[in-house]
Structure formats: C-alpha cells, structure tokens
Amino acid sequence: MGQPSLGVLHMTTPTLANRKRARLGWGAIGTTLVIAASFPMVAPFAWMVTTSLKTGAHAFELPPAWLPTEWHFQNFLTLFQSNVPFATFLWNSLEIAVLVTAAQLLTCSMAGYAFAHLRFRGGKGLFLLLLTSLMMPIQVTIVPMFLMMSAVNLVDTQWAVILPLATNAFGVFLMRQFFLTIPRELIEAARIDGANQFTIFWRVALPLAKPALAALAIITFTNTWNSYFLPLVFLNSWERMTLPLGMFALSNVYGAGNVSVIMAAVGLAICPVLILFLAAQRHIISGMVGSALKG
Amino acid sequence: MAAIVKKASTDSLAGYFFVGPSLLGYLVFVLGPLIAAVVLSFTHYDVLSAPRPIGLSNYARLFADPRLATVYRNTAFFAAASVALSVSLGLILAVAVNQRLPVTIKYALRTAYFFPVLVGMIYAAMVWKFLFNRDLGVVNYYLHFFHVAPIGWLTTSNWALWSVILVYVWKNVGFTMLTTLAGLQNIPEELYEAARIDGAKAITAFFRLTIPLLTPVLLFNVTITMINTLQEFDSIVALTNGGPGDASRSVVMYIYDQAFRSFNMGYASAIAVTLFVLIGLLTLLQLWGSRRWVYYT
Numbered sequence: 001m002g003q004p005s006l007g008v009l010h011m012t013t014p015t016l017a018n019r020k021r022a023r024l025g026w027g028a029i030g031t032t033l034v035i036a037a038s039f040p041m042v043a044p045f046a047w048m049v050t051t052s053l054k055t056g057a058h059a060f061e062l063p064p065a066w067l068p069t070e071w072h073f074q075n076f077l078t079l080f081q082s083n084v085p086f087a088t089f090l091w092n093s094l095e096i097a098v099l100v101t102a103a104q105l106l107t108c109s110m111a112g113y114a115f116a117h118l119r120f121r122g123g124k125g126l127f128l129l130l131l132t133s134l135m136m137p138i139q140v141t142i143v144p145m146f147l148m149m150s151a152v153n154l155v156d157t158q159w160a161v162i163l164p165l166a167t168n169a170f171g172v173f174l175m176r177q178f179f180l181t182i183p184r185e186l187i188e189a190a191r192i193d194g195a196n197q198f199t200i201f202w203r204v205a206l207p208l209a210k211p212a213l214a215a216l217a218i219i220t221f222t223n224t225w226n227s228y229f230l231p232l233v234f235l236n237s238w239e240r241m242t243l244p245l246g247m248f249a250l251s252n253v254y255g256a257g258n259v260s261v262i263m264a265a266v267g268l269a270i271c272p273v274l275i276l277f278l279a280a281q282r283h284i285i286s287g288m289v290g291s292a293l294k295g
Numbered sequence: 296m297a298a299i300v301k302k303a304s305t306d307s308l309a310g311y312f313f314v315g316p317s318l319l320g321y322l323v324f325v326l327g328p329l330i331a332a333v334v335l336s337f338t339h340y341d342v343l344s345a346p347r348p349i350g351l352s353n354y355a356r357l358f359a360d361p362r363l364a365t366v367y368r369n370t371a372f373f374a375a376a377s378v379a380l381s382v383s384l385g386l387i388l389a390v391a392v393n394q395r396l397p398v399t400i401k402y403a404l405r406t407a408y409f410f411p412v413l414v415g416m417i418y419a420a421m422v423w424k425f426l427f428n429r430d431l432g433v434v435n436y437y438l439h440f441f442h443v444a445p446i447g448w449l450t451t452s453n454w455a456l457w458s459v460i461l462v463y464v465w466k467n468v469g470f471t472m473l474t475t476l477a478g479l480q481n482i483p484e485e486l487y488e489a490a491r492i493d494g495a496k497a498i499t500a501f502f503r504l505t506i507p508l509l510t511p512v513l514l515f516n517v518t519i520t521m522i523n524t525l526q527e528f529d530s531i532v533a534l535t536n537g538g539p540g541d542a543s544r545s546v547v548m549y550i551y552d553q554a555f556r557s558f559n560m561g562y563a564s565a566i567a568v569t570l571f572v573l574i575g576l577l578t579l580l581q582l583w584g585s586r587r588w589v590y591y592t
Contacts, residue, residue, distance in 0.1 A: 030391030038407040060431040111317035120310030137526035139547040140567040144331035167320035197309035226415030244417040
C-alpha cells in the first residue's frame with residue numbers, strides 16, 4: 001500500500017512526457033478538460049444543497065440555483081417532526097454500520113495476519129476460496145440466507161443484516177496486503193523473545209497496522225451505511241428500517257409535494273460520509289486504490 | 296528438530312484460530328447458501344409448502360422465459376457500456392490530471408471526482424431522479440438551449456437504461472480515474488527519458504510505453520467494473536424501478552422479484568445459479584485472455 005498510494009496523494013511526479021505535452025499545449029487542453037468535466041461531478045450535490053434550503057413551492061424553479069437563494073432550514077426540522085420516523089432510521093443505520101465495522105476490524109485483521117505471517121496447512125487454498133466470494137453477487141445466496149434467517153427468527157432484526165457482513169473477503173485481502181509489508185524479522189524477533197502468536201498479533205502487528213485499520217474502518221462504515229439490498233430483504237417494519245430504505249418511505253410521503261424535504265434527508269444521509277472523506281481522504285484512497293496495484 | 300515441529304504446530308493452531316471467524320462467516324453466509332441455492336434450483340418452493348423436487352424444470356423454464364432474455368440483454372448492455380465508459384474516461388481524466396498543476400487544484404479535482412464513489416447509490420440516484428425529470432428537470436432545462444426537445448430520461452424505454460448507465464459512470468469514474476492515476480505514477484521516469492533519447496515523440500511514448508505499462512491497472516478496472524455492473528441493483532431500483540415495463544430491469548432485480556414478490560424461490564435460485572456461473576466464467580475468461588494483452592514488468 002505504501003508507495004503507489006503516496007504517489008496518488010502528492011501527485012508531484014509529472015513525467016517527462018507530460019512536460020513535453022505541456023509545451024505543445026496539450027497540457028492546457030487536459031487541464032481545461034478535467035476542470036470542465038468536474039462541474040457535472042459536483043452539480044448534483046450543489047442542486048441538492050440549494051434545493052434542501054428552498055421552500056417546497058420554489059423547489060423546482062428553473063433556471064436552477066447553484067448557490068443558495070434562501071435559507072429555509074425548516075425542511076430539516078420537518079424530517080424529525082413528520083410521521084416518518086427519520087430519527088429512528090438514522091439511529092438504525094448508525095447502529096448497524098458501527099457494529100459491522102467493529103466486527104470486520106477484528107475478523108479481517110485476524111485472518112489477514114494469519115494469511116500473511118502464519119504457515120498452516122491449507123492456508124493458501126483457504127485464502128483463494130475466500131477471494132471467490134468477491135465475485136459472488138449477494139443476490140445469488142439471498143434466498144437460502146433468507147430461509148436461514150427466518151428459521152432462527154432473525155428476520156426484521158438488525159442481526160440479520162449485521163451477521164452476514166461481520167466478515168468480508170475484501171477486508172481480509174486489504175489487511176493481508178498490509179501485514180505482508182511488515183518485515184518477517186520483526187515477527188521472528190518477537191517470537192524469539194518468547195511471545196506467542198496472540199501477543200505478537202495484538203502487541204506488535206496490530207499497532208503497526210493502524211493506517212490499514214483506519215482505511216478498512218472507513219470503507220466498511222461507508223459501505224454499510226449505504227447498503228440497501230440486505231436491509232431491503234431483511235428489515236420490513238419502520239422501527240427497524242435503515243436510512244436508504246427510509247428514503248423510499250419519505251419519497252412516498254413527500255415525493256409528489258415537497259422535494260426540498262427529500263433533498264434535506266439526502267443531505268443529512270450523505271453528511272457522515274462527507275465528513276469521513278474530508279478527514280481521511282488519504283486512508284480511504286490508499287485503501288481502495290492500493291488494492292488495484294497490489295492485486 | 297523438535298523445536299521446529301513444535302513451532303510449526305503452534306503456528307497451525309494459531310492460524311486456524313485467526314482465520315476461524317472469517318472462515319465461519321464464509322461457510323455460513325457464502326458457501327453454505329451457494330450450495331443450498333443449487334439444491335433449491337431443482338425444486339419448486341413457494342415458502343407455504345415444503346420444497347418439492349422437480350428435476351430440471353426450473354432450468355427448462357429459463358429458456359422459455361422471455362422476461363429473462365430481456366433482463367439478461369439489459370444487464371449485458373449496462374455492463375458493457377459502463378465498463379467501456381468508466382475505464383476509458385478514467386484513463387483520459389487520469390492522463391489529463393497527471394501533470395504540473397497547483398496542489399490546491401489537484402486536491403479539489405480529486406475530491407470532486409472521488410467523492411461520488413463514496414456516496415450511497417440510493418442517495419445519488421434520488422438526486423439524479425429529479426435532475427432527469429422530463430418537464431422540470433435540470434438536465435432537460437440545459438439541453439433546451441441546444442434545441443433538444445425534452446427527453447423522458449427515466450420514462451421512455453429508449454433512454455431508461457442509458458440514464459442508469461450515465462449515473463453509474465458518474466459515480467464510478469472517480470475510482471477508475473484514481474487507480475489509473477496511481478498506475479501512471481508508478482511508471483519510472485527513466486523509461487520516458489530513455490524513450491526521448493531514442494527520439495520517440497510524446498505521442499509515441501504514450502501509446503508504446505504508457506498504455507502497455509498501464510494494462511494491469513486497466514485489467515483490474517475492467518474486471519472489477521464488470522463484476523459490479525453485472526450485479527447492479529440499487530441505482531436501477533431508485534431511478535426507474537426496472538421500467539418502463541422491463542426496459543431497464545437487471546437480472547438481480549428479476550431474481551429479487553421472483554423470490555420475494557412472486558415467491559418462486561426455486562426458479563429464482565435457478566436464475567441465481569446461471570448468473571453466478573456466468574460471472575465466474577467471464578472473470579476466468581478475462582484473466583486468461585489478459586495474458587495476451589496485459590504486460591507485467
């Protein structure tokens with residue numbers, strides 16, 4: 001994960017080819033292109049913010065406002081005062097995302113460490129087996145999973161969503177790639193000092209893995225916070241629903257009348273992800289992009 | 296000798312202990328259900344009565360189901376277009392951004408392009424749904440300056456699938472761009488130096504040096520985007536709900552409908568098995584075919 005991701009972060013190594021292109025004017029064209037193309041990337045968010053601050057009557061006014069024209073914060077209050085239990089949706093999403101993240105940090109770092117540094121029979125085969133689940137759509141296994149969850153009475157509880165997500169092949173892969181960068185000698189040295197594998201994992205390997213753990217935590221939290229399919233299958237009462245499901249409930253109530261309220265809801269739902277992203281861009285990008293280069 | 300044997304065996308024990316939770320999760324939530332899905336695919340099961348074995352009937356039904364042909368066609372088109380657009384636009388943007396630019400501009404660009412990757416598809420689609428509105432939407436409003444008549448983006452069968460593709464590419468291009476950018480920056484400067492000394496023009500260096508050295512990253516992007524688009528659910532549900540008719544319905548949406556709306560659990564499992572086999576085969580085919588075009592240093 002080290003080098004390539006750092007390259008992305010600082011982007012300070014323009015190649016000679018680029019310098020030549022810059023002289024030919026290609027550089028200017030390229031810059032104009034990326035900047036121009038970034039407007040449609042940002043525009044939907046700008047529209048969402050300005051619309052969430054409009055009164056319902058003005059929500060669909062054209063030309064669209066790209067900067068706020070009014071500050072109608074009532075839309076955000078409406079969310080918490082309507083019949084749709086928006087606060088409950090928020091809490092359910094948060095609970096599931098936090099528990100899944102905690103579980104994955106533990107299970108994925110343990111397995112990642114074992115696959116990187118412990119020799120055991122069948123280890124390589126097991127690792128490859130785990131990786132096959134990366135190309136398996138959740139929809140392929142959803143019917144048996146649903147039957148299983150209803151057999152143990154977990155349907156319409158948060159556990160039906162949390163348990164299947166408690167470990168994840170991508171997380172195991174990410175952690176293994178990181179642990180591979182820890183020198184074997186360090187682990188051997190700890191072993192010679194008499195430490196057993198559990199102590200080495202907990203006291204030596206995990207503290208070194210903080211950057212990878214941060215990346216995994218943020219990616220897992222975000223994915224779970226955004227996840228729609230598992231909650232759709234397993235959670236059906238309003239008291240259990242997560243935000244993405246609640247969005248549809250909100251649309252049914254406000255869709256025809258008040259787009260502003262829906263955009264306020266979308267804005268709030270995106271907020272945690274935005275905060276995490278601005279706070280830890282480095283970790284997120286190195287975690288997601290690093291996997292492309294080491295794969 | 297004894298010490299080595301002892302070390303190896305404690306390693307083994309610790310190894311199994313450490314992979315235990317992940318392995319358990321895999322067996323219970325991936326491998327077990329996969330096997331169960333294969334078994335169910337040979338049964339008739341409507342949840343009300345016990346599963347009844349019906350041999351290959353579900354598989355025979357696959358070939359007689361015109362809706363299945365439609366959803367497979369939609370999915371193939373969606374995947375092909377999304378892969379082509381995400382990977383090529385990602386490459387173009389990465390090359391364009393990989394040059395001397397003020398740090399703040401680079402930071403802003405990276406944020407703008409990558410942020411949608413992290414936003415939930417449901418939320419992104421909710422916003423786009425309004426932008427794509429035929430009469431009051433922002434997209435048609437700006438198009439009318441170019442004398443384009445209002446387009447029913449989400450409501451006409453010609454455009455529904457394209458709208459979903461556009462939103463998918465919009466959300467995904469930041470990822471392909473940053474992976475490609477990381478690949479670009481991994482190419483050693485000396486290679487360009489050598490090419491220049493040999494008299495190669497910048498354009499030649501790009502096609503003979505940059506592109507071949509990027510092929511591993513491009514392969515990664517093609518594979519991952521393909522696997523993801525073949526199982527796309529969220530964006531289609533939120534934007535068009537598969538409509539109009541079945542015009543934008545994907546295979547996984549059809550599996551969900553068959554299983555949880557029509558309660559044809561057996562038939563749904565049979566479709567699921569075909570999808571799994573197809574994705575597996577395509578992935579293997581790509582990895583095998585990549586030996587012809589991917590250049591590993």
